[in-house]
Amino acid sequence: MKFLFRLLSIMGLSAIFQLYFPFWIIGVIAFLVGIAFAQRQRRWAFSKRKKQQSFSFWAGFLAIFILWGLIAWIFDMKNDSILSTRMAGMLFSGFSDTLSASVKPFVLICLTSMIGGLLAGFSSMAGNALGEIIRS
């Protein structure tokens, strides 16, 4: 439940602030949300903390992975994949021929999601870790 709440907060805040700020705002948001949702640590519960830590990464990662992927996917649908096919061909020019045309947009959407997801994941993890330090 807490995981979902954390994920939705990052996603929602990013969707709003992305309209006004460059891409790195997702890192800032994931970081702050990480701090806000961090729990006070009990030193002996090592295993639980580990879980927390990976939870926070996945919350950030999935939030932006889904958000960016969803938006890219919607744009791509409305565009009949014209641009994504061309862009995939341009960016993966070395092995473009090995990808079939129908796969190209999907690969490009995944790449988009991964880039945003990784950044948000690490920031969320860092925020969480800082939050733990503050609260302990």
Next chain:
Amino acid sequence: MRWGKFVISLICTVILTYFLSVPMGGIPFALGDFFNPFKGFWMNTTSQSQPFELPNQLPQLKAPVEVGFNQRGVPYIFAENDEDAYFMQGYITARDRLWQMEFQTYVAAGRLSEIMPIPLQETVLPLDREMRRKGIPYAARRSVDGVMEDPRSRNILAAFTAGVNAYIRTLSPSSYPLEYKILGYRPEKWTAYKSCLLLKYMANMLAGRSRDISNTRNLSAWGPAMFDTLFSEPLPVLDPVIPEESPLPDTFFIPPAIPQNYLPDSSWMTGSIPHLPTRNIGSNNWAVAGVKTSTGTPMLANDPHLGLSLPSIWYEVQICVGNEPTYGVSLPGAPGIVIGFNSAIAWGLTNSGRDVLDYYTLKFRDTTQGAYWYKGKWRDVSRKIDTFHLKGGDMFLDTVMYTEFGPVMYDASFGDIPVPLAARWTAYEPGNELLTFYLLNRAKSYKDYVAALSYYVAPAQNFVFASRSGDIAIHQHGKFVNRWKGQGHFILDASDSTHQWHSFLPPSQVPKVLNPQRGFVSSANQRATSQAYPYFYQGRFQKYRNRRLNALLSQDEPIDMKRMKAMQLDNFGLLASEILPVMLGELEPNALTDKERIAYNALVKWDYLYESDEIAPTIFQQWWDTLYTSIWQDEYLQKGLAAQWPEPYTTISLLKSNPNFSFFDDLNTPEKENRRKLVVRAFRAALDQLYTQDNAPENWVWGAFKGTSIRHMARLSPELGRHNLLAGGFKEILNATSKYNGPSWRMVVSLGKEITAEGIYPGGQSGNPASPLYDNGVDDWVEGNYFPLSLLFSLDPEEADIMYQVKITN
């Protein structure tokens, strides 16, 4: 431990953010910015949902304007006054083609190294230096002065500029055209100077080459007699633009005397010659009088052959001021319509091919090269330091000398030529081409057309004309030097005052004809006039398309629109028809192997049509190219001569008239070759090549072999172009579709009671690679189809396929 977790994940975040925010490893964009779906390239897909969207209000307008778009995205602009019309043209052209407009000015201004990816810098910087040393920015600045002199051209250019800038102001980084995001830069403010840069970009493309250096080297290498054999133009002139029986200019202007002891020499030219690519650019245009047409009223056709690119070099538009609509194609970046028609006339352009760029050697006082000898005095050289702000932050400085003639284009530091060569070019002369097009767009009669042309300077063009009232005409217009015979054929000497440009020919002396007896006017980049024309000129002139075109136009059958289009799409290879029988005659049919016989039989049956699904054109072309190369290459290599080889036409004349011509001997073999030996050897070599490269004869289909390609204008990626199109035709053929060049716009107009017109270009109205209108014309263009072009007097949705229309208030 807790701190450790925090520090590690924080470092990961910071490093990742850094890697995503700066361009890395030769990629010109920052990954984070580029992939961010809120700002990056994904945003460029959104314009597709509302491709024609325009605001409802633009405060810069003087009066309300109506704009409609048809299915293909062609804007119909209806304005009450000139300023509003050209403001909207600027606004809409920028909306569809901003990146291309600006990119072309970066090319012309020699600024590509500011924006192209750093790994390309080494290729791009010499191009930039060439543009600046050639004085394109200098010519553009002088052109601004010309435009500003006349209130009409000043107003329309100011309005156009304001329109472009009004559009640019609506943009934010997320809505920049795709190429800005890929290359990681932003649009600049548009200026009148940028529009003039675009005009000079065209002048450079069409009239920016000269064979002075190459001719001088050929002359020194072969001697005057052989030079004449190899490089003189055939006489009588082959089907000149102006029919021989046409009246000559009435008042003669005396050509200057030929200086004595004029013996150009290239012994000082030790360095390699700057590469002069032979580009297959050219055009066809013609107009047919009512006596020859099925309707009894004139028809006109034009197809300019230029480098093919996406976005396309042309943008279709109708501009209607008051109740006077004009339809045609514009050059994105300049106001007005360049080729088109209105309710009274139609006009079109082809390149004149005349040499208007000369090079002068300079005699310096001393090695500091501070002063040069000119008209009996030492004149100071002015030196200008050109700064190149390279992408990545570096700077490159180039010192360019300016003389009374023009800038010093080549010297020890550029072009590897030890003696500095100054360029003198008509493109430096201030002219007002914009006013010519403004007036042509509004012309109602032959008289109006003539008046419009008088302002035109460069690049010199054959302006074909037809009017609904029944006139047809063609004038070759531009600024032309009144040359002494031979002047500018070779490098000139600046210290000899007789070598300077004496004067310009007044517009009354240009080649021209109105309503000739034969019932048609035509041009295809051939010489404009017969020997009877009193003024000397030289250049690079077409020898095949013009003859084929005139032969078709001279036929007796009445000409209708279908035949007009068929002529533009004509794939008949006149060159092949004139040499192939000779080549086949040298083969011994009984001595052929089976593989050779397949090719031989295909050629014997061939009707000389370069159809995309035929194999004969491939075999001939491979054979002919091999033969042509084997004739010239050995002699040029032996002399270490980097200069142009004789033209195919001359080569064919020599092959026919002199089978034992000295150049037919292959210097690499001890034996002595003649035509027969070379032809047979070339046949075997060509087939070897075809069989190894493309395997079986079924794979030799002409369209695939030629592989016509429309590349992205900045060649950013093959994915942004269209490649290996199966198109018929070739260079020297009316359908002049070669690998990278071809008919960039095909237009036919019938000026009857009703005006009907059809046209197509190999691209689309949108410059956005995400739009279906980016390349929607390409397949139909390959197939030889045309779209109807409708001249609209109002935006009545019933009348044409208007998809979207908007009334814009001020």
